[in-house]
Amino acid sequence: MRERSFVQRNKRVSLRELTDLVALRPPGEQEKRAAGRIPEAMAAEVPEAQVRAFERAGWVFQERDARDETPTGSSRATVFVKPGGRLALGTNTLTVQLQGDPSDEEAAAILKPFGVELLQRLKFAPGLFRAAVMDGARGDTVDLANELVETGIVRFAEPELIEGLGGRQ
Amino acid sequence: MQWTFQLRGKEVTLAVVEETVAVRPREGLRARTATRSAAARDFGRLAKDDRDGRTGLDLPVRSRHLFERAGWLFVEPQPEVERAAFMTRTTVRGAETVQQVFVDRGGNLQVTTDILTVQMDPEMTESQVQERLTVDGLTVIRRLSFATNTFEASATDQRPLPELIHTLQSSSYYRFAEPMLLQAITGRLKPTDPRYPDQWQHANDGSNGGVAGADIHAEQAWDRTRGRGATRPVRIAIIDNGMQVDHPDLQAAIVGGGYFESSDVGTTTFVRLQTGGTDFPDVSHGTFCMGMAGARMNNGRGGCGSAPEADLIAIACLKDQIGTQTTLARAVAYAANPGTEDAQATVSDGAEVIVCSLGPNNADWDLTSILDLAIQSAANGGRGGAGCPLFWATSNGPFPIAGDEVSSHPDVIAVGRSNRMDQTDGSAFGPKLEFLAPGRDVFNTRSGSGYRFWTGTSFAAPLAAGVGALVLAVNPNWTAGQVRERLRETCDRVGGVNYDANGHHDRYGYGRINAARAVE
Numbered sequence: 130m131r132e133r134s135f136v137q138r139n140k141r142v143s144l145r146e147l148t149d150l151v152a153l154r155p156p157g158e159q160e161k162r163a164a165g166r167i168p169e170a171m172a173a174e175v176p177e178a179q180v181r182a183f184e185r186a187g188w189v190f191q192e193r194d195a196r197d198e199t200p201t202g203s204s205r206a207t208v209f210v211k212p213g214g215r216l217a218l219g220t221n222t223l224t225v226q227l228q229g230d231p232s233d234e235e236a237a238a239i240l241k242p243f244g245v246e247l248l249q250r251l252k253f254a255p256g257l258f259r260a261a262v263m264d265g266a267r268g269d270t271v272d273l274a275n276e277l278v279e280t281g282i283v284r285f286a287e288p289e290l291i292e293g294l295g296g297r298q
Numbered sequence: 299m300q301w302t303f304q305l306r307g308k309e310v311t312l313a314v315v316e317e318t319v320a321v322r323p324r325e326g327l328r329a330r331t332a333t334r335s336a337a338a339r340d341f342g343r344l345a346k347d348d349r350d351g352r353t354g355l356d357l358p359v360r361s362r363h364l365f366e367r368a369g370w371l372f373v374e375p376q377p378e379v380e381r382a383a384f385m386t387r388t389t390v391r392g393a394e395t396v397q398q399v400f401v402d403r404g405g406n407l408q409v410t411t412d413i414l415t416v417q418m419d420p421e422m423t424e425s426q427v428q429e430r431l432t433v434d435g436l437t438v439i440r441r442l443s444f445a446t447n448t449f450e451a452s453a454t455d456q457r458p459l460p461e462l463i464h465t466l467q468s469s470s471y472y473r474f475a476e477p478m479l480l481q482a483i484t485g486r487l488k489p490t491d492p493r494y495p496d497q498w499q500h501a502n503d504g505s506n507g508g509v510a511g512a513d514i515h516a517e518q519a520w521d522r523t524r525g526r527g528a529t530r531p532v533r534i535a536i537i538d539n540g541m542q543v544d545h546p547d548l549q550a551a552i553v554g555g556g557y558f559e560s561s562d563v564g565t566t567t568f569v570r571l572q573t574g575g576t577d578f579p580d581v582s583h584g585t586f587c588m589g590m591a592g593a594r595m596n597n598g599r600g601g602c603g604s605a606p607e608a609d610l611i612a613i614a615c616l617k618d619q620i621g622t623q624t625t626l627a628r629a630v631a632y633a634a635n636p637g638t639e640d641a642q643a644t645v646s647d648g649a650e651v652i653v654c655s656l657g658p659n660n661a662d663w664d665l666t667s668i669l670d671l672a673i674q675s676a677a678n679g680g681r682g683g684a685g686c687p688l689f690w691a692t693s694n695g696p697f698p699i700a701g702d703e704v705s706s707h708p709d710v711i712a713v714g715r716s717n718r719m720d721q722t723d724g725s726a727f728g729p730k731l732e733f734l735a736p737g738r739d740v741f742n743t744r745s746g747s748g749y750r751f752w753t754g755t756s757f758a759a760p761l762a763a764g765v766g767a768l769v770l771a772v773n774p775n776w777t778a779g780q781v782r783e784r785l786r787e788t789c790d791r792v793g794g795v796n797y798d799a800n801g802h803h804d805r806y807g808y809g810r811i812n813a814a815r816a817v818e
Contacts, residue, residue, distance in 0.1 A: 206563060212664075213701070215660070220565075294620070295619035296655055296754070
């Protein structure tokens with residue numbers, strides 16, 4: 130277990146990384162699986178309903194040292210718990226808003242030294258991009274979001290986290 | 299000033315609407331006189347419309363609009379127009395007729411005509427009747443054959459109508475003589491959809507343990523508008539996990555949209571809604587939300603939505619209910635400006651009203667910067683800068699709403715749920731709760747082309763969004779802030795609780811939304 134944090138809307142958000150676990154998602158359409166045993170490290174942190182919601186979306190959770198039986202090409206994600214016991218999965222992408230409104234080329238040049246590459250410009254605000262952590266970068270999205278914020282070249286940099294967003298019924 | 303006369307043997311008093319007359323322009327001129335300047339030139343300054351929330355003249359708004367739909371104008375008259383209104387058989391150039399305006403005890407407009415109904419003494423012969431009518435300056439328009447010596451008549455000369463009525467009512471030759479007054483008499487719109495009686499959210503008759511009137515008062519609102527503006531229907535964007543876009547009660551309403559397809563972990567690609575396409579994510583929750591806002595009325599199916607003539611934009615994201623706030627942010631931005639995702643679309647294809655019922659049901663939900671920007675962009679920059687009213691369902695749990703940074707965002711209208719007794723139904727509470735709307739055991743569309751009862755703030759929010767669309771249909775130039783303010787101030791303060799000095803209560807917000815008052 131590792132305590133992490135990053136800055137979100139000028140506030141520091143705490144994350145608890147469940148380092149003993151990994152989330153895996155086999156490629157393609159998912160077959161319905163019987164509800165599995167929830168790893169102990171997770172059961173103590175997250176309500177079962179949340180875990181089951183992720184499982185229905187095709188994610189499985191297992192100890193890092195367990196024998197990996199998921200098919201080749203499965204997606205892997207870091208397992209985090211947000212304050213309030215909200216389960217979140219780390220991706221290798223982040224959202225950044227650069228100062229000013231640089232072109233795509235300028236933005237790519239600004240981010241490349243950090244091991245971050247542009248994925249997509251988002252058009253509803255200036256300087257807004259989705260970006261990905263490149264292989265060999267100095268850390269994961271949480272590390273790089275913190276690094277980018279510290280340099281002052283961004284208005285914000287936040288890791289994209291996968292969370293449960295179902296209907297409020 | 300008042301006018302008192304006899305009606306069926308009883309004294310009736312009508313209040314004069316001061317400095318106001320009703321003009322019915324000649325048919326060919328009605329379009330021209332619809333503009334303020336032309337009307338002012340021809341007849342007098344037009345009564346202010348209610349875009350600023352009140353009428354300039356002391357007119358009941360709803361019945362005034364019904365008269366206007368029938369071709370009447372209400373003006374502060376020029377002198378000759380005022381004179382014409384006061385006298386029978388008198389009009390002015392360009393007008394079919396000019397009449398006096400009154401308000402009855404019930405607050406309804408009454409407009410005079412040049413016609414009166416009279417019944418002469420039944421013992422009088424035909425010639426005696428004719429002779430008497432001539433002496434009194436009346437000419438018969440029509441004999442009413444269901445009663446003896448009874449006629450529709452009009453004056454043969456120019457006289458003040460009240461004076462004429464008074465003279466006739468004082469005469470022993472007349473059993474009665476009554477003015478024929480025009481009133482706005484409409485059948486209250488009651489949809490004919492077969493399951494409409496199950497939709498207590500629109501009109502609660504008190505059955506099934508409910509309280510009559512514990513509803514959004516939709517029927518009175520629908521007399522005024524059903525979501526179609528002057529030039530086209532108001533567009534409501536519904537953001538959800540998915541929806542049945544070919545549901546028979548929704549398909550005709552849907553004018554655009556798309557879905558975000560997962561292409562990698564956390565990454566999504568926008569796909570435009572295609573007519574006849576089969577890949578659109580279909581989730582019953584979203585189908586129900588669509589129905590609450592815009593299911594069609596009087597189509598022989600199910601029930602209807604609160605804005606049954608509004609258009610719908612279907613936006614599906616996170617179809618397996620797991621995903622990033624970035625995708626949700628893109629969906630919100632797309633709703634206001636489809637050009638942000640779809641190269642073939644522009645901001646003019648965007649929605650006027652946006653609603654989303656996604657989010658966790660526990661106490662806390664942190665807001666990312668990306669979703670914050672999207673909300674700000676839609677709520678303030680949508681509709682060419684007027685902003686899109688953005689409705690969001692609160693958490694269903696009895697948690698402080700402040701822990702949910704999305705529905706308590708300053709630009710979001712946070713909607714909780716009420717039950718059929720006009721009580722809060724246990725959803726999130728606090729200063730940021732805007733108001734309640736029916737959300738317990740409400741009835742509407744589900745996937746599989748069917749219908750069901752369902753409970754959730756998820757369904758209160760699109761019901762309220764439909765009311766927002768009704769407000770914009772009658773006030774198309776209002777900002778999102780003005781719509782929000784109107785919805786707040788017209789809520790019914792239900793629940794038997796004490797609202798604070800600002801009219802707010804932590805568990806009721808500003809009350810239960812009232813569509814009828816909102817569109818007055």
